[in-house]
Amino acid sequence: MKFLTPLLVALLWCALASAQMGTLNADNLSSVTSEQISDQDLNTYYQKAKASNVSDAQIEQLLRARGMAVGEIGKIMQRLKGLGGIANLTVNAKPDTKQNNTTRKQAPTKEILAEVELDSLEQMIYGMELFTNPSLSFEPDLQIATPLDYVVGPGDVLSVIIYGQSEASYNLKVSPEGNVFIQNAGIINVNGLTIAEPDQKIRAHLAKTIYRAINSGFTQVKTTLGGIRTIKVIVIGQARKPGVYSVSSFTTLFNLLYTCGGPSKNGSFRNIEVIRAGKRIAVADLYQFLHNGSTKANIRLTENDVVKINYYDKRIYLKGAFKRPGIYELTANENLQQTIDYAGGFIDSAYREQVRITEVAGKQKEIKTVVASNFNGFKPATGSTIEAEYVYARFKNRISAEGAFKRAGTYSVESASSLLKLVQLADGLREGAFTEKISISRLNADLTYSTASYNLKAILNGTEPDVVLQADDKVFIPIITDLRDKKTISVEGEVRKPGAYEYKTGMTIADAVIVAGGFTEAATGLRLEIGRRITNAESKDNIEIAEVINLDTERSLDQIKSSIALQPYDIVIVRTNLGYFVQKVVTVKGEVKFSGNYVLSNRNERLSDILNRAGGFTSLSNIKGVSLRRRVSADDPNADIRRNAAKKLFSTKNDSSAFTALIDSVEAYETVAIDVEEILKKPKSSIDILLQDGDVINVPSKDDVVKVKGEVLLQTQIAYIPNRRLSYYIDLAGGFSTQAQKRKAFVVASNGNGKRVKSFLIFKSNPIINAGDEIFVPKKLERDGKRVSVAEMVGITTALASVATVVIALLRL
Template sequence: MDYQLGPQDVLVVDLWGATQAYFQFEVSPEGTIRPENLSPVYVNGLTIEAASNKIIDRLSQIYSGLKAQGNNPPTIFHQISLGNIRTINVEVVGEVAKPSMYSLPSLSTVYTALHAAGGPTENGTFRKIRVVRNNKLLSTLDIYPYLSSGIRSGDVRLKNGDVIIVEPYSNRIKLDGEIKRPGFFELKNGESFSDLLVYAGGFTSKAFKSTVTVKRNGDREREIIDVDQDGFEDFRLRDGDLIEVSAILDRFSNRVIINGAIYREGEYQLTSDLTLRKLIEKAGGVRGDANMSRITIYRTSDDFSQSVIPVDLEALLRGDVADVMLLREDVVQITSIYDIKEEYYVQVSGEVIEGGVYQFFNGMTVQDLIILSGGLKESASGSMIEIARRNSNRGVNSAADIITLSIDQSLTLDSEDRNQILKPFDQVYIRKSPGYTVQQQVTVEGEAFATGVYTISRKDERISDIIKRAGGLTPYADASGAILIRKTEFSNTKSNNQISQESLQQLRQKVLNEESELKNISQTQLIERLKKLEEKVETDTQNDRVGSKLKKELIQDVSEQDSLMQDVVIKEEEPVAINLPKILDEPGSKYDLIVKEGDVISIPGSLETVRVAGEVTSPLNVRFDQSYSFRNYIERSGGFLVSAKKGRSYIQYPNGERREVKRFLFFKKYPKVQPGSTIFVSKKAEKKPLHLQEILAITSSLATIAFLVDRISN
């Protein structure tokens, strides 16, 4: 180790053997260490090895076993190492990120100091970094060999007071394009483009290496220089040069392409003797679905125009027509018979387990389609099957052929119907049995003796019937506050859409999800055809309930166009105000509604408060008092605010019904208050103050009218 000791360094001396001792000696400002009871030892400027010899010589005056005595070897062994090291002050100046004086460990080198200063700036040199010691040039560094190969050329260990100077760059060029390290580079005098390639890491795999373009600043204008590969070693670069390395052309010199109904589609090498027939053989031959009557070769001319060469594939394979020599960039397209006709399918809907679109097979029967769809539902018992077939007689008044089959009570078809052969595009409808009805439920909640879910037993069953089945009302029920919650006509319902992109996706997914991972070639080709077909078909998301959908759109359209109308919220469930006391007193009357699927009859408990809300001084809940009127509750809440619109006040009863304050001339009739009601006081519309221009315009108009009236009257 060539480290030279100096003041503040600490030496550690460890002795073992006949004597055990441990010492730490700090080098004094005078460059000495002072062992106990011994004279000082001068170690300044010495290496660790040289200082160790002097220290052992001095310690042997006390520890004689440190040295051999005659033929006897030493009995005391030693080890001397460097403990704490001193700190040195080094100044880094010039074009660095943070020029300053730095306190560094005495083992630091020039690279350590440059790292502490943040390295050279954009204008700083990397090729000529100077180290000055005692006002003399000690070393000059070139960082590029370190960055490219890890070699630290010119690096020295620093001493206290050293100065590192980073000057501005003197010769810089820019390298751009297909190069591994594009950017700015600094070159020394005499370095060539080959040297620059080493620093930049070389060309990329896509680089055009035969020639590079150099754009140079001349005395009066710019110039371009093409440098061939043979001249890389000799070409000398100048400050400000821009070197552009372009990419090779994105084209093939010996490629032909074959697509379509072939076993191995793709790109192939064009050899001198490659013909169409040889290319088909190289691609594995044509598939069974190939259109043998015609294939097409698309040929590109030198002027990039395209021409079409039709070939009779069947005659070519028989040898009846001459083979075609292929040229560069020829594209051979072998059309599948399925590319030029509609995809065959059949559809089943209605009372089957899984309706939808299914692949058509030659000889497919109704029974086969029912099995594919998971079988018939129980609701198909005693019904019929209707097959809608595309028009075959081409009559002007004929839209479709209808074939009807019957299903017996055991969900079977007779032998003749079972073997009814289907044709492509048949739509099979499994009708529901006329007497079959799925159970429908309503819910009773609140203050009834037996709350819960009840199944509707008759199509004309009413609220009173359901309440009777629930055991009637409890003594704590508030019949006047009962409410019916009913699904609206806007409830979401799934529909049996027409043939759509979703249906085709469904068919493709059925084929993909088959348990067997080994699919035959027809299924594989079907998957590919359906994938292409999905991209061409527009999605049809028509809802079953067209009337409900249209009504919903009309309501939304009106609310958007009418600026005076508040936003309309389309709900799937809405409350229906009912008069339960009259329903129970007069079962079957006009008040007694027929229940529907999903209805909820909610019966609250007895309510003892009245809520006052809106533009009153203190909105709150007030205890119900039979003797209180509408105005009394307003007064209990502190009275109307200045912003209150008294004539638009209303009351909402527990069953959802609302009644407003009625006016006749100067008289007001307030609605009756019931327990659980909410009194709401509306707010006046905000009035905008008139601007001076508006006042002047109104005054001018009134003056004009007065003038006209006066002239007419005279």
């Protein structure tokens, strides 16, 4: 019982660590890593364990028993040493937080990398999973009934219960001399007795002293083991964790092997000795447990027992088509067949007739081939590599039936030895099989195929002889529909589902329109057009490339009259009704009396007309700044060029959201430069632009500032001063940045018109700035060693024109 208290403290240590790490289970630390525990917590938990007299070895045992990986346990102990040495840590130690953070971020040490490599090797050793699998546990079961051969010794606690005419109970701890003391009854020696013998001895002693009614049977006595003692055992040799262990007296050999981590990479699983009082009392072969389930060697340990794990004597490596490739240890008399049995035998796709063995022969290696009949007589040498190959992927008797067979697939040459037998075995032929010319591909000696053609129709009729098939033959019967083009027609124009459709003999225009979903609302029956393929031109010099048929008919499907039958590959085009119009809408925003959407009433409606319908301008409007944006067509080939050019032109360092919106708008709209003052003076003239569907007219508010954007030191807004030029406002914005294209600086007026710096020889002319103007300084292009392409230059030019009015609208939001 004395040992149980430190263990409980150690268990509390693990539970506290688990609580620190979140919702982890303290009974299962298999997923816990060393990095999850801070140095401060690690030091605190360690000191609590040491205060309860728990040794370092016991801490490692408990962590292992709770499933923590061996490598992680090693890292924890190494960190404890790094914080000042395990033996030198104190309760008041204060870890350096800075050092802690540095330690946890540093690269793995050579020792850790070596441990990882060792773990990889050990996982290949047969039996090592017993000691590395966190889901397995070989802790002694303390809840079982006391074994009859259990020998009582110092430290055990005997529970004596007296019942009947007299009732009493005693918990008697066995002294170091092997005695128990009962008050008024004296001292009784129980050392070295099996668990049944103290019961008789105590009964006899009590019957002579204070409980004489025992002799008459009126009082009964029952002695059991109430608490087990702690014993010390020693592990030496090639163990992963050799040393002295304090364990319960119920501990068996397997329990101790699990506690010490089992054999190391050089340790033997076949030769583990138990030495008691200087004599070897047992030799354990773990393969008997692993292979046969025998626990005969799992003897119970006693005080001062020594477990010696010897070096392995012979090991071989199995790889390839075995059920469990890995490293296996053999005894001197075991043969190749027994080795294969340890690996579970061959997998289903293995070539079982022989194995290839690589052995060390003096200064060189030697390859041997052992056939299956010699497996029992061959004894592999240590260090050998035994490889089992997979069966060859080639079939020795396969016939392939492809194409128009009802049951295409593979068949054996024994059951389909001829062409007629293959057809019968495949349940005959599908409809549409083309039997006049089939092909059989045959494998040549050089592994190439040759093809021969046969008339299966004649063979089926008996007018030609049957064909004998061979292994690896491929018989292909074509289907007639696969030998010709698929016949289609196309329906285009004002139908609901334009596209290509399968041609059917006797199809008419009405049939074609129906399969295409019928007419749209905009369709007309006038000027229906059929484009027909010419297949019989007299020469290549023929001018006509298609026959075009026009006809006028009714729009109603049930009234379409045409004696013209469609032919394969005809193209039917349905025209749009000349008198059909979809409403076109423009938008007026800003400082007008009635902003919103307006439907164009006729094709000739102009900008001035819509402004009049909007009620005219408000008193706050900036008439000079009125702009017009026009939607870019979805198939505009310059849209991507404009977008990429805009990205190169502008810096986004201070107003990223605005410039992102600007670049996005460039993709959807382009700006039409207008002068509303002139338009209103000359309505209906050529400068009074005809409006289109989707146009956006923006009437800005009066603005008495000038905005400076792009590659300047301070992007800002500056109060407007009449008759000042561009350079004046650049200076007030701090001047150009190092990335600025000074010569490319430009001005966007409120209405979208652009102005730039003009140069002639050494002279420069800066434009005069008006209220509400926007000054932009582009960023230098990143050439990456390449010249700007013509397409990029075109894109830059169009982008500058497109973004003009968009900039004003965005930056005033």
